Amino acid sequence: MKKNTSQSYSAIQLFWLTALRVLIGWHFLYEGLVKLVNPNWSSVGYLVDSRGFMQQFFEWLAARPGTLQVVDFANIWGLILIGAGLLLGFLTKPALWAATVMLGFYYLSHPPFVGLNYNLPTEGSYLIVNKVLIELVAVVVLMVFPASRRIGLDRLIHKSK
Amino acid sequence: MDENKNNNKITRRDIIKGLATVPVAGAFAWSWFSKRGHENVLKKALQEEIQLSGNNPVLDREVPDDKRIRLGIIGTGGRGRSILKGAGFLQPEIIDTYLEGAAKNNTDTRYREFQEQDDLNVVVNGVCDIYDINAKRGISACANIKKEGSDSQQTEGPKRYKTYKELLAANDIDAVIIATPDHWHGTMTIEAARSGKHVYCEKPMTWTVPETYEVVKAVRDNGIVFQLGHQLRQTEAYFRAKEAISKNILGKVSLVEVTTNRNDPTGAWVYPIDKEAGRHNIDWEQFIGPAPAHPFSLERFFRWRCWWDYSTGLSGDLFTHEYDAMNQILDLGIPYSAMSSGGIYFYKDGRTVPDVLQQSFEFPDKDLTLLYSASLSSNLNRGRRIMGHDAYMEVGGNLKIFVDSGSTKYRSKIDNGLIDPSLPLYSFTPGMKQVDAITSATEQYFAGRGLMYTYRGGKRVDTTHLHLKDWLDCIRGGGEPSCNVERGFEEAITAHMGTISYLENRKVYWDQEKQLIV
Numbered sequence: 001m002k003k004n005t006s007q008s009y010s011a012i013q014l015f016w017l018t019a020l021r022v023l024i025g026w027h028f029l030y031e032g033l034v035k036l037v038n039p040n041w042s043s044v045g046y047l048v049d050s051r052g053f054m055q056q057f058f059e060w061l062a063a064r065p066g067t068l069q070v071v072d073f074a075n076i077w078g079l080i081l082i083g084a085g086l087l088l089g090f091l092t093k094p095a096l097w098a099a100t101v102m103l104g105f106y107y108l109s110h111p112p113f114v115g116l117n118y119n120l121p122t123e124g125s126y127l128i129v130n131k132v133l134i135e136l137v138a139v140v141v142l143m144v145f146p147a148s149r150r151i152g153l154d155r156l157i158h159k160s161k
Numbered sequence: 162m163d164e165n166k167n168n169n170k171i172t173r174r175d176i177i178k179g180l181a182t183v184p185v186a187g188a189f190a191w192s193w194f195s196k197r198g199h200e201n202v203l204k205k206a207l208q209e210e211i212q213l214s215g216n217n218p219v220l221d222r223e224v225p226d227d228k229r230i231r232l233g234i235i236g237t238g239g240r241g242r243s244i245l246k247g248a249g250f251l252q253p254e255i256i257d258t259y260l261e262g263a264a265k266n267n268t269d270t271r272y273r274e275f276q277e278q279d280d281l282n283v284v285v286n287g288v289c290d291i292y293d294i295n296a297k298r299g300i301s302a303c304a305n306i307k308k309e310g311s312d313s314q315q316t317e318g319p320k321r322y323k324t325y326k327e328l329l330a331a332n333d334i335d336a337v338i339i340a341t342p343d344h345w346h347g348t349m350t351i352e353a354a355r356s357g358k359h360v361y362c363e364k365p366m367t368w369t370v371p372e373t374y375e376v377v378k379a380v381r382d383n384g385i386v387f388q389l390g391h392q393l394r395q396t397e398a399y400f401r402a403k404e405a406i407s408k409n410i411l412g413k414v415s416l417v418e419v420t421t422n423r424n425d426p427t428g429a430w431v432y433p434i435d436k437e438a439g440r441h442n443i444d445w446e447q448f449i450g451p452a453p454a455h456p457f458s459l460e461r462f463f464r465w466r467c468w469w470d471y472s473t474g475l476s477g478d479l480f481t482h483e484y485d486a487m488n489q490i491l492d493l494g495i496p497y498s499a500m501s502s503g504g505i506y507f508y509k510d511g512r513t514v515p516d517v518l519q520q521s522f523e524f525p526d527k528d529l530t531l532l533y534s535a536s537l538s539s540n541l542n543r544g545r546r547i548m549g550h551d552a553y554m555e556v557g558g559n560l561k562i563f564v565d566s567g568s569t570k571y572r573s574k575i576d577n578g579l580i581d582p583s584l585p586l587y588s589f590t591p592g593m594k595q596v597d598a599i600t601s602a603t604e605q606y607f608a609g610r611g612l613m614y615t616y617r618g619g620k621r622v623d624t625t626h627l628h629l630k631d632w633l634d635c636i637r638g639g640g641e642p643s644c645n646v647e648r649g650f651e652e653a654i655t656a657h658m659g660t661i662s663y664l665e666n667r668k669v670y671w672d673q674e675k676q677l678i679v
Contacts, residue, residue: 018181018182029189030189033193087182087185087186089182150178152182153180155179156176159171159179
């Protein structure tokens, strides 16, 4: 397969790819920081509200204080680090991979499938596709169209190697 | 493109493009701090109004528990066995089901919670139940001192007494738990006090008005420690509610609404009848005791709450929970008057006590009315509401305080947008430190639904266990338990006033001077 390099993007393509990355980074960073500064935040409510074929796994995570602490910590710092990375274009490739995994978990814990009802209120109406899935696909698009070596700190890292 | 991949020298262009999104990070930081600043202003405005610690004195109390207290229990039916569980005694078969549950489902923490319950350093030396099967169940629980399932080794267990009088005469018993039907509470408490035994008695304190005075006298004269079984007194939300009242957060309170909302046979006291039960294993004469004579009836034995002959009806059985909660939070005391109405509207099963009941109690010295409304045929949860001029409060396992849109005290803050009456000014959910109007919508939602677990120091705690601890602490170290005989007197008299009003279809009054219901 021919490897697509970022060399061939037009200025406008580059602008919108970067904008998409920065906005997703902003979203992750804010979600992480909000959880960090709230002493009461815990993923327990979200986990126990899980439905679908992975419900048992998420409830298992919530049921024991040890795993719950790990989940909370990984959530907070995962979101912050991924967010900062995408915002600045720093270590973008691993950040995008990590974002895909996290969004995958969010989607699978609350899949909007037919017949599944949640206590957690949603801000829209969804059938199979929800905003988490769309954000996940957007992250994959960024992986397939890498641009951080053109705009972002990765350019400097790459250059100095 | 002028960029040369092989040229490793970082140019000015590289730096500009490499740092191109840094200004966005700056914009993020600026937005973050301005939002936080705004929230802090709101939070400060709320915190000026409200700071509740919710400390439960029972939890904080340090009493040396080196002295083992020897208990006896009279009545080991459903409620009696729940109290035994709070004291650390559970039948091995029940533990088996907990273990099975935990093996199937990780979220089933009943076994772990029971194991983590503090040791109260008590032993049960005597069990009395007039129904052989319940006596056996009680003994089996008390014998299980290892707190394990049926494959572990059991001790011999406590002695079974056929009559409560024999149990009260035993020398190896310091204190008794009374969990019998209502018609025996007063009589047994009086005799236990006269035998010098400390008493933990289930609510309501008495079945008749005259014995209410005698219970108080017997407890005082014999200097025993008496605790009435309103275990909800240990609910953390109630301590916070009481603090909120003492800090005048609600303003002048003139109406309090409490309710009972049930809609299933068990809730309406139509309990299952054991197949093994019969004339041969129930001491019917002892069951009747002070009640009117009646031929043997399994229905009356198992569903005694349905008949005035043994029960105190909705007023004594369920209103007392509500009254005691409000007496704890608002220091109500005995009302000036009571008015009741209701009827047997749903359960036409031969019962004599009503299944729908409305009661209103007036407290003119406190300028407030306490309204109670009960239905045994609707689950619509109407909650408990304390309504003040400036704010109202909903109390259950959780606590929520909302500012009233017509408040005088909070007027300027409402007008300045610092307080939004549609969001809780304060909300407490056990296990969470604090939730208020600033907390995210998702968390508020979870808190409101009680979906967060009740943790105290990292573990769930049974209120009955704490209520027993309160009683045992006072036996060991002196002092008065939270629901002592004075609170019990107020509870019983108030409930009796409500019942008399219903039965005699008139308004009844409390003569404070003569200490009489008139």
